[in-house]
Amino acid sequence: MSKTWADRLRAATAARGRLCVGIDPHPSLLDAWGLPRSADGLETFAELCVEAFVGEVAVVKPQVAFFEAYGSAGYAVLERTVSVLRDAGTLVVADAKRGDIGSTMSAYAQTWLGEDSPLSSDAVTVSPYLGFDSLRETFDLAARNGRGVFVLARTSNAEGADLQTATASHRSVAQSIVDGAADIDRDGRATAGLVVGATRDHGLDLSDFTGPILAPGLGAQGAGVDDLAQIFAGSRELLLPNSSRGVLAAGPSVTALRDAATTLRDEVEAGLA
Numbered sequence: 001m002s003k004t005w006a007d008r009l010r011a012a013t014a015a016r017g018r019l020c021v022g023i024d025p026h027p028s029l030l031d032a033w034g035l036p037r038s039a040d041g042l043e044t045f046a047e048l049c050v051e052a053f054v055g056e057v058a059v060v061k062p063q064v065a066f067f068e069a070y071g072s073a074g075y076a077v078l079e080r081t082v083s084v085l086r087d088a089g090t091l092v093v094a095d096a097k098r099g100d101i102g103s104t105m106s107a108y109a110q111t112w113l114g115e116d117s118p119l120s121s122d123a124v125t126v127s128p129y130l131g132f133d134s135l136r137e138t139f140d141l142a143a144r145n146g147r148g149v150f151v152l153a154r155t156s157n158a159e160g161a162d163l164q165t166a167t168a169s170h171r172s173v174a175q176s177i178v179d180g181a182a183d184i185d186r187d188g189r190a191t192a193g194l195v196v197g198a199t200r201d202h203g204l205d206l207s208d209f210t211g212p213i214l215a216p217g218l219g220a221q222g223a224g225v226d227d228l229a230q231i232f233a234g235s236r237e238l239l240l241p242n243s244s245r246g247v248l249a250a251g252p253s254v255t256a257l258r259d260a261a262t263t264l265r266d267e268v269e270a271g272l273a
């Protein structure tokens with residue numbers, strides 16, 4: 001039987017910290033790195049990131065949007081990036097934010113979490129907007145394959161508030177996602193993770209939730225390392241604070257990228273100690 005996602009995440013973060021670095025090849029970053037806005041530029045960008053981050057951080061999150069912007073050539077770069085990272089022992093969260101009716105979600109699940117898919121990753125981000133239960137088969141496949149699923153609960157952007165804090169069945173929409181994920185994780189496998197932005201107090205009751213939390217917003221979106229311990233008090237063990245542009249701004253030098261990632265990684269660990 002394959003190891004659970006909880007086992008793999010605990011081992012990786014114990015060795016290389018909890019920071020999750022994003023590979024977000026924004027067109028403006030390609031410009032800043034002196035690379036063309038093309039699939040070739042994308043490939044060089046991703047290769048420099050891989051060289052800088054492998055062995056230094058536990059988790060890397062490629063933002064699929066910036067790869068698919070280049071069509072099939074972009075997807076080919078993403079496939080290579082994911083497999084090189086995973087072969088090197090770095091956990092990959094594919095930031096694909098998929099969400100659909102259950103039968104279609106199964107196809108997305110096979111794409112991102114299936115053993116034989118060219119895009120097979122360790123975890124994927126999903127949107128629960130079609131109902132938490134539409135993700136059921138995605139959780140099942142993830143559990144079978146020792147992978148994880150990060151469900152958007154309370155996102156880092158201000159625009160999410162109206163929808164996510166709206167009340168439905170006597171609790172906020174975001175809290176209903178937390179409660180649904182907590183139910184799935186009672187088996188200890190940590191299959192269902194949450195996305196909770198680090199940019200503000202989330203207002204959620206996380207006391208019943210034991211799975212991993214992806215917390216984007218460090219750096220470019222204004223969240224600071226010093227606030228993590230307070231915002232996520234009680235949920236620190238599998239907390240994965242994320243920064244993309246905040247680290248990538250140090251490129252294209254591999255040494256500078258690595259220094260930016262390891263410095264932030266160490267700050268995160270100190271802040272969460």
Ligand SMILES: O=C(O)c1cc(=O)[nH]c(=O)n1[C@@H]1O[C@H](COP(=O)(O)O)[C@@H](O)[C@H]1O
Pocket residue numbers: 022024063095125154155156157195196197214216217218219220221242243244245246
């Ligand atoms: O799922 C995500 O990763 C995500 C959720 C969220 O609430 N906010 C958020 O910023 N993200 C992603 O996290 C990354 C943040 O990038 P930076 O703002 O450059 O650090 C982007 O790829 C976003 O798409």
